[in-house]
Amino acid sequence: MDWRPTRTVRTMVTFDPEGLTPAQCDGDACVACHKKWPRPRARIGRLPNGAALFACPECAAALTPEPVGNVYPLPFRVAFS
Template sequence: MTFDPEGLSRTQCEGDACVACHKKWPRPRIRIGRLPDNRALFACPECADALLPESQTNVHPFPRRVAFF
């Protein structure tokens, strides 16, 4: 997904803040898209769940919070 940098803060464009909610800590780690110059944009887990498109198949990934014992 390509985002328009208009309206994004410098920290969001640098990947140091969530692209949706501006949260800086913990640093967002889920790659959600990119800018037109191919810099990566990141989101926190809560915002990533809302921004990522729904799966169109009958195979669904595990939630990010699943732990294996």
Template sequence: MNWGPARTTHAMMTFDPEGLTRTQREGDACVACHKKWPRPRIRIGRLPNDAALFACPECADALLPQQQGNVRPFPRRVAFS
């Protein structure tokens, strides 16, 4: 992932849809482990047509690059919890 041109947001990773199932391409299954329930909610990347791809929390930790230096991520929180 790289910073966007304004250096304010991350540019999303682009995935090749060739090896993904239909449910993964539609965002209904995790792009790594195919888990469908609970529905993956962490946006991990996109397809070439700008469709969003999602991953479960366990797979997202493995797919996202490690933070560097003194950058500390905010804890993930589920909406309305």
């Protein structure tokens, strides 16, 4: 599970490993653009076996879904002040 600062679980997308390179499956390359350096840090999904998949910040912004409707997360400092 991926715990956010608000202690809620973010829905993790499960990816099909077919078509991914071994470096992408190991988390050493971005799942979208194959960039290996700097190593991708944004966790965007997982494989069916539970291994995490990562993307570079540019690709992660394009791959993550928008919030549903008018529900937006509060910044940490507002939620816990």
